[in-house]
Amino acid sequence: MTAEPLLAIRGLRKSFGGLQAVRGVDLDVADGAIVGLIGPNGSGKTTVLNLVTGEIAADGGSVRLAGQEMIGLPAFRVCRSRIARTFQLVRILPGMTTRENVMVGRLFGAEPTTPARARDEVGALLECVGLAARADQAGSQLTYIDQKRVELARALATRPRVLLLDEWLAGLNPSELQIGIALIRRLRDEGVTIVMIEHVMEAIRALCDHVVVMSAGALIASGAPDAVLSDPEVARVYLGEDDA
Ligand SMILES: Nc1ncnc2c1ncn2[C@@H]1O[C@H](COP(=O)(O)OP(=O)(O)OP(=O)(O)O)[C@@H](O)[C@H]1O
Numbered sequence: 001m002t003a004e005p006l007l008a009i010r011g012l013r014k015s016f017g018g019l020q021a022v023r024g025v026d027l028d029v030a031d032g033a034i035v036g037l038i039g040p041n042g043s044g045k046t047t048v049l050n051l052v053t054g055e056i057a058a059d060g061g062s063v064r065l066a067g068q069e070m071i072g073l074p075a076f077r078v079c080r081s082r083i084a085r086t087f088q089l090v091r092i093l094p095g096m097t098t099r100e101n102v103m104v105g106r107l108f109g110a111e112p113t114t115p116a117r118a119r120d121e122v123g124a125l126l127e128c129v130g131l132a133a134r135a136d137q138a139g140s141q142l143t144y145i146d147q148k149r150v151e152l153a154r155a156l157a158t159r160p161r162v163l164l165l166d167e168w169l170a171g172l173n174p175s176e177l178q179i180g181i182a183l184i185r186r187l188r189d190e191g192v193t194i195v196m197i198e199h200v201m202e203a204i205r206a207l208c209d210h211v212v213v214m215s216a217g218a219l220i221a222s223g224a225p226d227a228v229l230s231d232p233e234v235a236r237v238y239l240g241e242d243d244a
């Protein structure tokens with residue numbers, strides 16, 4: 001008998017009106033893995049994350065974390081069950097400082113504590129993501145990359161077992177990308193299991209143990225990064241018939 005994976009997604013489905021955005025997705029994520037979720041624009045990747053985190057209600061299917069069903073739970077309960085995320089379109093609290101943004105994760109996450117303790121504790125996370133020097137700066141004054149760092153630190157502050165990254169590395173310059181890749185690798189080494197939606201294939205190759213490909217709401221390929229990225233069918237869905 002094989003043990004159940006840390007995160008087990010089965011038959012996940014969601015339609016928006018007549019559009020089947022996610023049509024029966026199955027995905028296993030082993031404890032300690034980094035899994036890449038790739039696919040062309042509009043293929044349903046973010047919708048999968050939104051379903052897993054309880055952001056939107058599923059039409060059907062199951063998402064179990066360590067055997068516990070997440071489907072049907074409100075988003076805050078999924079978060080307290082130790083699944084955290086970042087957003088494709090960055091969503092920080094602009095009127096709060098960097099530190100306060102990250103405190104929100106600590107205060108509303110899996111092991112809530114007092115504001116005074118949260119204030120002390122988030123220092124290490126700010127250090128980890130490279131924001132210590134901007135701890136007291138208003139969110140609205142942060143650069144794009146720093147806002148992404150805030151989102152990551154806030155997600156980590158909730159104390160996740162599974163971290164879902166929605167194009168966290170998108171829009172970074174080449175040196176920031178290397179820093180970002182090293183940071184994600186370090187988080188995994190510290191025990192966080194990661195599912196990353198990403199269009200930056202350099203990062204997928206560098207980080208992922210396993211890659212799955214979505215097209216039009218369904219998984220069409222899965223395996224080791226090199227094998228998946230050299231699959232002609234994967235090239236075809238990315239490039240379109242004529243260019244493949
Ligand atoms: N809340 C919503 N209401 C209606 N349609 C939606 C909603 N969210 C997503 N969709 C549609 O579902 C499909 C899948 O969208 P989704 O955002 O999951 O794609 P994606 O793979 O993340 O794409 P991208 O790479 O561009 O981020 C798209 O056609 C999108 O327009």
Ligand SMILES: [Mg+2]
Pocket residue numbers: 045046047088166
């Ligand atoms: Mg998306």
